[in-house]
Amino acid sequence: MTLISMNTADYDTKLEILNTIKKWETIIIHRHERPDPDALGSQCGLAELIKGTYPDKKVYTAGFDNDNLAFLQKMDPPKKEDYADALVIVTDTANVKRIDGKAYDLSENWIKIDHHPLDDSYGDIEWVNTKASSCSEMIADFWLTFRDELVMTTEAARLLYAGIVGDTNRFLYSGTSSYTMQISAELMNFPFSHTALNNKMNVIKPPVAKLMGYVLENFSVNDQGVGHIILTQETLENMDIGDKDTNGIVSLPGSIEGVKAWGIFVQQVEGHYRCRLRSKGPVINEIAKQHDGGGHPLASGANAKDKSEIEQILGQMTEAAEQWTPEAL
Ligand SMILES: [Mn+2]
Incomplete structure (x- = not known):
């Protein structure tokens, strides 16, 4: 059986995105700062999908390289002048x-593809699906929607699979x-080694x-199940x-008995704290x-200027934890 997209609600937006991609010769793909596997997987996976389908198009990937994730892909950055007609x-x-x-703002034509709750509207076309586990899942769903037309490659499948594994924590x-x-x-049907990829992603x-x-x-x-460090x-x-190495410990407290929500507060060189907040329900x-x-x-980031703001955040999380009733098994 061949799987086709089960996400029919977004069909018109996806078609609009496909038609827009067809029209452009130069396409530049961006993602968020401090990339995680889903940011890189969706960015580079989409680039590979477009290149596999339309070999004549120029497709660039923009942003700083993260050495820890070099096993996914390195950026293929555009020059400033490439934005003029992209x-x-x-x-x-x-x-x-x-x-x-x-340099993203040098182009006048934008598309946003994202699975985070809608915060800041941008882009001429905006495709937001908060039900998707990851943005990589959305790119793979885009492929399945037009699977007669789009050419999935092994490299694209590997990247998208990595993004899904990353954002769902396996x-x-x-x-x-x-x-x-x-x-x-579907992605695992392509001949990349998911075991080797998983092993790479688990290395600390x-x-x-x-x-x-x-x-x-x-x-x-604390007594309400809110933890912190x-x-x-x-x-x-x-x-x-370094700050970027702290990624690996964020989900760790989730397996401690009684913990409902937690915060990891990492002091930055400038003095303030980067806050990584996680939750099992609140x-x-x-x-x-x-x-x-x-x-x-259930997974957010914030900033606290000092320890008293950290106390305030923990107080608010404690209130949320008190109001929360766990789901039955
Ligand atoms: Mn994501």
Whole structure:
């Protein structure tokens, strides 16, 4: 049986995107700063899908390279003058402020493809599907919608699969649907090694392993099930850890008994704290929005200027945790 898209609600938008892609010779794809596998997977996976289908088009990928994710793809950046006559597509990015590679505004023609709750409207065409587990799932769904026309390649399939695995934390998070599994099965039919890819994605550097130990040892949880840890610059320096290495520990506290929601507060070189908020049910993105951030209901980012703002965020999370009743099994 050949799977076709199960997402019929967005058909008109997807068709409009396909027709727009057809019209342009030069296409530049952006994604958010500090990329994760889904940002890179959706960005580079879409680039490969377009190149596989239309070999004559020039397709660029913009943004800074993240060495930790070099096994996915390196950027193929455009020159400034390429924007003069180009279509810009931004994947996995809720607001303009977070777009990586700042030349994006040099084009007048934009498409946004994203699965975050609608925060900042931008783009001439905006395709937002908050039910999708990942933006990579949306790109794969786009392929399935027009599978007679679009050519999926092994490299595109590998990238999109990595994005889905990344954003679902290996199909564990609530965003994982039966459709996510069906799409992933379709991608797995291509001859890349998903085992090798999964192994790469699971690798942690020795300093990160030490940081995991530190987090588990020093993590505190209040009576309402809200946990937190503050990682100061001094702690990070002692462990030879940079802010981007802290990605690997964010989901760690979720498996501790009784934890409903938690925050990892990472002090930045300038002194303020980057806040990574996670939850198993209590909604936290509304809280994140009040502190210079945003994101998904159960996974958000914010910024706190000092420890008293961290206290305030934890207070609000505690209130949300008190109001929350866990789902029955
Ligand atoms: Mn994503």
